[in-house]
Amino acid sequence: MPKALVLTKFANEYERLIEAAGLPELELVATSEVPDGLFRAGDSDILVGDPVRVVAALPRLSRLRWVQLTWAGVERMLDPALRRDYVLTNVRGVFGPLVSEYVFGYLLLHERKIVARLEAQREGRWDATLPGTLQGKTMGLVGVGSIGSHLAATAKHFGMSVRGYTRTSADCPHVDRYFHGGDKAAFASGLDYLAAALPNTAGTRRLVDAAMLSALPAHAVVVNAGRGDTLDTAALIDALESRRLAAAVLDVFDEEPLPEGHPLWRTPGVFITSHTAAPSFPSDIVGVFVDNYRRYVRGEALRYQVDFDRGY
Amino acid sequence: MPKALVLTKFANEYERLIEAAGLPELELVATSEVPDGLFRAGDSDILVGDPVRVVAALPRLSRLRWVQLTWAGVERMLDPALRRDYVLTNVRGVFGPLVSEYVFGYLLLHERKIVARLEAQREGRWDATLPGTLQGKTMGLVGVGSIGSHLAATAKHFGMSVRGYTRTSADCPHVDRYFHGGDKAAFASGLDYLAAALPNTAGTRRLVDAAMLSALPAHAVVVNAGRGDTLDTAALIDALESRRLAAAVLDVFDEEPLPEGHPLWRTPGVFITSHTAAPSFPSDIVGVFVDNYRRYVRGEALRYQVDFDRGY
Numbered sequence: 001m002p003k004a005l006v007l008t009k010f011a012n013e014y015e016r017l018i019e020a021a022g023l024p025e026l027e028l029v030a031t032s033e034v035p036d037g038l039f040r041a042g043d044s045d046i047l048v049g050d051p052v053r054v055v056a057a058l059p060r061l062s063r064l065r066w067v068q069l070t071w072a073g074v075e076r077m078l079d080p081a082l083r084r085d086y087v088l089t090n091v092r093g094v095f096g097p098l099v100s101e102y103v104f105g106y107l108l109l110h111e112r113k114i115v116a117r118l119e120a121q122r123e124g125r126w127d128a129t130l131p132g133t134l135q136g137k138t139m140g141l142v143g144v145g146s147i148g149s150h151l152a153a154t155a156k157h158f159g160m161s162v163r164g165y166t167r168t169s170a171d172c173p174h175v176d177r178y179f180h181g182g183d184k185a186a187f188a189s190g191l192d193y194l195a196a197a198l199p200n201t202a203g204t205r206r207l208v209d210a211a212m213l214s215a216l217p218a219h220a221v222v223v224n225a226g227r228g229d230t231l232d233t234a235a236l237i238d239a240l241e242s243r244r245l246a247a248a249v250l251d252v253f254d255e256e257p258l259p260e261g262h263p264l265w266r267t268p269g270v271f272i273t274s275h276t277a278a279p280s281f282p283s284d285i286v287g288v289f290v291d292n293y294r295r296y297v298r299g300e301a302l303r304y305q306v307d308f309d310r311g312y
Numbered sequence: 313m314p315k316a317l318v319l320t321k322f323a324n325e326y327e328r329l330i331e332a333a334g335l336p337e338l339e340l341v342a343t344s345e346v347p348d349g350l351f352r353a354g355d356s357d358i359l360v361g362d363p364v365r366v367v368a369a370l371p372r373l374s375r376l377r378w379v380q381l382t383w384a385g386v387e388r389m390l391d392p393a394l395r396r397d398y399v400l401t402n403v404r405g406v407f408g409p410l411v412s413e414y415v416f417g418y419l420l421l422h423e424r425k426i427v428a429r430l431e432a433q434r435e436g437r438w439d440a441t442l443p444g445t446l447q448g449k450t451m452g453l454v455g456v457g458s459i460g461s462h463l464a465a466t467a468k469h470f471g472m473s474v475r476g477y478t479r480t481s482a483d484c485p486h487v488d489r490y491f492h493g494g495d496k497a498a499f500a501s502g503l504d505y506l507a508a509a510l511p512n513t514a515g516t517r518r519l520v521d522a523a524m525l526s527a528l529p530a531h532a533v534v535v536n537a538g539r540g541d542t543l544d545t546a547a548l549i550d551a552l553e554s555r556r557l558a559a560a561v562l563d564v565f566d567e568e569p570l571p572e573g574h575p576l577w578r579t580p581g582v583f584i585t586s587h588t589a590a591p592s593f594p595s596d597i598v599g600v601f602v603d604n605y606r607r608y609v610r611g612e613a614l615r616y617q618v619d620f621d622r623g624y
Contacts, residue, residue: 101424101470108413109426112413112588114417117585121577124573124577126569128587130588131413131414134413157466157469271429272429273424274432276439276443281445
């Protein structure tokens with residue numbers, strides 16, 4: 001009989017949601033405490049949790065066959081010192097809608113001049129400055145996986161053109177034009193918005209670099225909702241400070257939390273969102289786990305398997 | 313040969329855009345000055361312009377057959393003292409995308425807690441407070457015409473449920489459930505967001521009243537992007553001040569500009585957007601005019617005709 005140990009800050013909510021799903025045969029222990037979890041369910045074949053708790057429990061689970069992360073990010077799991085004798089699945093698919101809400105919340109903040117209007121209201125001033133519109137603007141997506149595809153669909157809903165910069169893929173119906181490899185300047189040239197939602201892998205490190213940033217028009221806005229490492233922070237600060245870029249909405253950083261006194265806190269045009277773009281809502285994550293559990297007991301391939309060597 | 317007088321603040325841009333359309337046979341005079349326009353093209357059969365300028369020119373155009381407004385609002389044209397011996401068309405269709413950007417800009421501002429995050433950034437504080445999400449929330453639309461239909465489609469894109477409150481219509485595929493007449497409390501009960509984008513007519517006056525507002529949950533947010541008269545301002549202020557409503561995003565008011573010292577400037581939870589929700593961008597309006605002009609010269613019925621008696 002399958003036995004799952006659920007290690008997460010939100011143990012009670014996960015337990016309630018998983019039990020409500022009425023999964024066949026599942027024995028379940030949910031706790032936020034690693035030692036307690038190991039004591040109560042050290043013989044689990046299934047481990048569900050966030051990477052920090054999972055890494056702590058990993059060496060002690062002798063019967064482990066499957067780890068379902070409650071996050072998208074898998075960096076911590078790739079440490080060569082850790083075992084790899086189990087199937088690792090992360091969470092995908094659920095973050096597209098959340099990242100769309102994040103990205104378009106800030107795009108509309110920009111177009112509608114909301115910050116200036118809030119300021120006008122504080123002064124009791126009727127501010128009839130015309131807003132902009134997303135219609136007819138061009139969005140460039142760095143990476144077009146499940147998140148990028150959702151962003152592309154949202155951009156199309158708002159009447160935008162969409163470009164995609166990918167390693168090789170070119171199959172999203174909402175992307176008008178694809179760019180690859182050395183096409184960074186052609187990709188970035190003329191964009192109104194550039195959005196990156198990339199995982200942290202060897203291939204994505206500093207992918208959004210000075211070459212890409214310097215090809216953007218001065219009115220462009222950059223959004224990074226993926227991982228901090230995928231963007232060249234120094235080049236970004238330089239572009240913003242010299243007004244070669246209008247704004248940057250940053251959810252992720254080389255070091256998190258962003259250290260006190262870091263220049264980004266005060267760089268003109270920067271919006272700091274403190275790694276909140278795509279939180280793992282338990283109801284979303286449990287949906288992924290439940291679907292994978294049904295596959296697991298039927299002996300089918302699990303969804304969203306991570307390749308340890310590729311890093312995603 | 314048809315002769316059009318274009319009276320608008322943006323005369324140069326209208327002239328450029330209309331000439332670029334290469335309309336057959338059209339003789340065109342565009343100016344922002346009413347007396348100048350009448351002097352140069354007082355024999356026009358077509359008048360294009362904003363309501364203030366159109367009303368001023370109306371009595372002097374002896375050959376007038378058609379007025380194309382550059383706005384959606386027709387209130388000024390309905391004054392019984394004005395002539396009605398011409399076809400009046402306004403602008404519709406083009407405002408749906410703009411009002412969607414407006415409404416969802418503020419819905420996402422609310423869900424993503426952007427105001428609090430801006431404040432945290434000013435304090436150099438990492439604010440990892442979880443955002444909310446539009447997914448699974450319920451939007452109530454008061455009026456489901458071309459604007460309401462676009463709002464409904466956008467709500468569906470973001471994974472929301474949609475209710476419509478209309479006089480009789482019930483044909484938008486993106487509305488899950490319709491309410492009419494005395495169903496105000498049933499319509500409003502359980503809504504997360506209520507959005508009104510109604511024209512100002514006898515039938516819409518104070519349609520969003522105390523009965524509708526008091527049935528909303530305390531966490532609900534109201535958006536008014538139509539006309540000020542369609543909402544009971546006193547009842548709204550009362551609900552916000554007694555915390556029976558979370559917020560109100562108001563583009564339109566009983567008196568505009570909103571007078572200095574009006575309580576709405578300081579009512580908790582109010583966002584004032586100074587009648588900027590759906591500006592008439594010349595390129596959009598010229599598109600409507602060009603299409604109607606082609607119909608006009610072919611002797612076909614014009615689109616977006618206003619019924620003087622119904623008021624829309």
